[in-house]
Amino acid sequence: MGNNTIKTELPENYEELKKAANRTASWKSRYDAVVELGKYNHSQVKDILRTRLANDPVYKVQEAAFQSLLDFGEEAQLPKRKKFELVKGANKVFVRVKKSLPKDHTFEEFLTKLKRMRIDVYDTYEGDKGDEFKTWLENEWSNLK
Structure with missing residues (x-):
């Protein structure tokens, strides 16, 4: 079983990954969580990925969420990369x-x-x-x- 195998259950550390995916002070934590969550094709995971895709201020995180959703066979659209004000104000x-x-x-x-x-x-x-x-x-x- 390779690392790229997509599982259908929730990861054991789901709550921890969910917190990390929403950590505003660390884009790296969000990115790593999104990559890890991308191994689990589950409705709760997809919700988190859709939120990151739609709302993450760091494009790299959005791209990772987008790729995971595509890997799950979901319809998703990558937003345009913001050029200027990534954070309002x-x-x-x-x-x-x-x-x-x-x-x-x-x-x-x-x-x-x-x-x-x-x-x-x-x-x-x-x-x-x-x-x-x-x-x-x-x-x-x-x-x-």
């Missing part, structure tokens, strides 16, 4: 974090404070931007008024 969050710091603060200080104040925003953009994240955020930060 994110720019206001960046401005608020910047204004909460001394005028001469460094980008690293901004990064640390953003992570502390709004881990959900930090995490979503980190998940979306991948390796480009810090470069992208530093550019955003330097353009904030």
Whole structure:
């Protein structure tokens, strides 16, 4: 029995996976949970996957949910990738974090404070931007008024 075998019962750690799939502060936890849940073709699992597909701010998580639903033979549509504001009001969050710091603060200080104040925003953009994240955020930060 290979790893790609799809089972029809709920996984033993279903409650744990369900929590992880909805963890706003960690796109990696959501992604890993979606991948693991993708091995179980069960109506409760499909509900979680549909929610992640429709609502996850990180496209990689949406793609994983989409692929699992297709693997189950379900009809599903991958939403268009959001280009700009992944989290509603994110720019206001960046401005608020910047204004909460001394005028001469460094980008690293901004990064640390953003992570502390709004881990959900930090995490979503980190998940979306991948390796480009810090470069992208530093550019955003330097353009904030």
